[in-house]
Amino acid sequence: MPDAPPASEQAPIVIVGAGPVGVRCAQELRRRDPAVPIVVYGTEAWQPYNRVKLSSLLAGDSAWSELTDGLALPDDIELRLGCSVLAIDRERRTVSDSTRRVQPYADLVLATGSRPHVPDVPGIGQAHVYVFRDLDDAQALVARRARSRRTVVIGGGLLGLEAARAMQRLNTEVWVIEHGPRLLGHQLDEPGAQLLAAHARRQGLQVLTGERVKAINGHGSVTGVTLRSGERIDCDTVIVAAGIRPNVELALDAGLPIGRGVRVDDRMASADPHVFAIGECAEHRGRVYGLLAPGLEQAAVAAHSLLGGTSRYQGSLVATRLKVLDLPLFSIGEVEVDVATAGRRLRSVDHDADGVHRRLVLERGRLIGALAVGPCAEMGRLQEATLAQRRIRPWQAWRFRRRGAPWGEAAAGASVLHWPGPAIVCNCNGVTRAQLGDALAGGCRSVAELSACTRAGSVCGSCKPLLAELAGAPAAPVPTAWGLGSLAGVAALAALLFLLLPGVGYQLSVQEPLNWDRLWRDGLFKQVSGFTLLALSVAAVVLGLRKRVPRFTLGRFDLWRLVHVAIGASTLLVLLAHTGGRIGHALNMSLVLFYGGLLLLGALAAGTIAFEGRLPARAVRAWREKSVWLHILLFWPVPVLLGLHVLKTYFY
Secondary structure (H helix, E strand, C coil): CCCCCCCCCCCCEEEECCCHHHHHHHHHHHHHCCCCCEEEEECCCCCCCCHHHHHHHHHCCCCHHHHCCCCCCCCCCEEEECCCEEEEECCCCEEEECCCCEEECCEEEECCCEEECCCCCCCCCCECEEECCCHHHHHHHHHHHCCCCEEEEECCCHHHHHHHHHHHHHCCEEEEEECCCCCCCCCCCHHHHHHHHHHHHHCCCEEEECCCEEEEEECCEEEEEEECCCCEEECCEEEECCCEEECCHHHHHCCCCECCCEEECCCCECCCCCEEECHHHEEECCECCCCHHHHHHHHHHHHHHHCCCCCCCCCCCCEEEEEECCEEEEEEECCCCCHHHHHHCEEEEEEEECCEEEEEEEECCEEEEEEEECCCCCHHHHHHHHHCCCECCHHHHHHHHHHCCCCHHHHHCCCHHHCCCCCEEECCCCEEHHHHHHHHHCCCCCHHHHHHHHCCCCCCCCCHHHHHHHHCCECCCCCCHHHHHHHHHHHHHHHHHHHHCCCCCCCCCCCCCCCCCHHHHCHHHHHHHHHHHHHHHHHHHHHHHHHHCCCCCCCCHHHHHHHHHHHHHHHHHHHHHHHCCCCCCHHHHHHHHHHHHHHHHHHHHHHHHHCHHHCEHHHHHHHHHHHHHHHHHHHCHHHHHHHHHHHHHHHC
């Protein structure tokens, strides 16, 4: 190689690695200093993309454009794709790449990431054994998926489960073999892992935990795997998702101190003050983070340090928010109380319902960890409370055991508009509610504008519904919206007419051909209509069981809600037959007014729900919450008044 010129003040900052962490570092450098020269190396020939979404690409849920969203670099940053850095000369401050070029640097940032860990199993090198780490791997699996009839995935972590789900798309039978005692051992406790395993089996996956693959069978091509227990599973494809290993060889050859990763200080600098490391290849205070969010934080700190700033990285309290096999999961901080934590006065508070498991971990009354398996509307507030180690009072712990929300249902499920400022809205980029509020005040009015300004939603996209709510964007239409809205309109109109118009008059002569007033004069007809009204009221109450009793899971909730509104509209017709449209006096008037108000508010709530996809999210939430709670509030006196009405009728 030719001799390199000495490094000078005009030498660029060189970033080795074109993944999301390396790209974020380059973006932060350019944002802070438009003049600093930057060179970015990428081993792959592809434009920078987000590996987090590879499983969605494999499953057919995401397009290529979604993988590259937010990872574009300015034109004045030199991006060298398909070019590997082979050596670092720290004394001369140069790097040598695969094109035999010697590139001087003012400062060097290693964002080399990691590679799949491939266990030393006999037969691992045969055809149709795959790893799942980059876009080339994903493309190979897409091609293989069409021919595979049974696939074995070695590893029950996040990547293994997502790969398993993706391989199921063409009715391939998929087995997941996890050597640990449970799935997602780093993120979940035992009850949560059991719930996930049961869900995975319902999704059609075969799950084995506490098992190891002893050998991969075949003669040049996979025919099956043999487990440590001696059991043999026939298969034609094996995917290895058994963890990662940081790429530290480049730093090791350069003589930098290495542990599990490149050892760095709080500035993200290595032992060489001109060499930094970030992301999965960096070891900070003895810890290597294998998730994207800490890497993005490290990239921002490194960029600030490179330009003379005083930012310091204090470590990350790792939060996991994602859907695994379409099951929402949330985990942050410590989620286990076991022998290893016996001397720390930890205790856990659990809430379990059908399909839902939640846990709070407290140390001396303060929240240091939380997890939720299943839908959890209060994830943002739980994350903020864990980061701040907020105190959980005894009555809040009691409420959590019963309801799964320490702050009560209204506070826990409150709109993102009312979240506290430090609450994390975008977990991947660490964007808080306060930062998004500043962006709104600065003129952002859409999800795209909020994302461009704060980067929220640019990685996994799971926070985009919250951004839509902040921006006042309409929500997605609910199922059965047309029928729900139509029935709500009929019920509201009928309730108003019943309450405002005078009753139907009695017949003036018994000789008239139609004796309509027999409906409310004849005792038999009155009993039939009265007990029909009672039966319809009881049937309407069943909706409350479908919503609030965890074990009541029959049918879809949106269909139950539609039937509930239909029953309400029918009740008005029966009430008209029973009373002739007259409100009456005293007890009867109270009963009719409560009934009419109950039906009117129910129709208003149903109409708001039906049209929430066409209305601003803020107005929808306000009207929906008020009308639903008033509807429930007016219901409670009705059984008492109805009982007194029946007692009075039969007593007298």
